[in-house]
Amino acid sequence: MKILNLLLALTFLYPVLTEALPTLVHNTPPPITAPAYLLQDFHSNQIIMEKNVDERLEPASLTKLMTAYIVFRELHTGRFKLTDKVRISEKAWRMLGSRMYLEVDSQVAIELLLKGMIIQSGNDASVALAEFIAGSEETFVALMNEQTQRLGLTNTHYTNSTGLPNERHYSSVRDIVNLTQALIRDFPQYYRWYSMRQFTYNGITQENRNRLLRRDARVDGVKTGHTEAAGYCLVTSAKRGEMRLISVIMGATSEKNRIQESQQMLDYGFRFFETYRPYQAHQPLDIQPLWHGTTNQLPLGLEQPLYVTVPTGNYKQLTATLSLDKYITAPVMVGETYGSLKISLNQEVISERPIIALSSIDKGSFWNRLIDSFLLLFY
16 A cells, blocks of 8 residues: 655635544534534535434424425426426315415416425425325335435435424434435525525415525525424525535424524534635546556546535645555556545544546556566566
């Protein structure tokens, strides 16, 4: 194994799958009374604040993030269009809790139902979409649980599309952050609806329950939730420059607390932390000797851009270390792993990524391979 130290070429994001990272603590975090919470950087996955992140709790209407994800996925595949009309069933019409006040047997466009679910948290809209996409809400729930496995949400299970209470219906703040990241990353064209402050349907205007949209210009989503069993829940995404933070609070004792404590977490994150992009995707980080190939050099780098989040003013303490295979022989395929890159802060590893081949290289001629085999005896 060959070890190289790299000079970090940092790109500052402000103002200019999920990795398990140590929690960074800088100054004194604000006191949060909610039983479970998480503050995490969107790009780096760095956890800034956390408590009981893997505890299984009732998510209430945060469930609708997955309901939306499934509908967005189906729209993305082209199976459905936003203009497709959905007939409203009696089951959807009879839903209790928050509603967009759909009328039974009416036909409503998917786009309107999505906005009613996202902005007004309409349980009737959630059920109508579930029935239209999968034929029944029960079948749709199976799609939701299948998607949790694809996204690696190990502490989440759904029994309905709305978030109404059920002892087998649960999620965790870590899973909700990861789901929110996936939603923003995979469907940015639809995510913008989460920033809408109000929506009018059938002559009824309802305000978005996420009050942070009106008090903090950095906030552009995402979802509130509340039942007696779940308490007051809120997942928030906020962006300053190119730095985006996601916070989740579950089980707060009041609407006021979930707003104030979410605000405190975001303020703390933006005030005391910064996110950098040391390396781009497919940027050559090193050129290694290649043996038995049609060429004698192999460029190595990262498949995805690398982001790191550190306490403000600590970027000069970052170090980067490449650990590479001692010998690399052809044939080589793009994307094959030949080592790892570790980013450390004050000698603690805060990020580790695989190093991959940036080029495909075939085997060389018989004579080239014979010569290389001889040279390797002395390498």
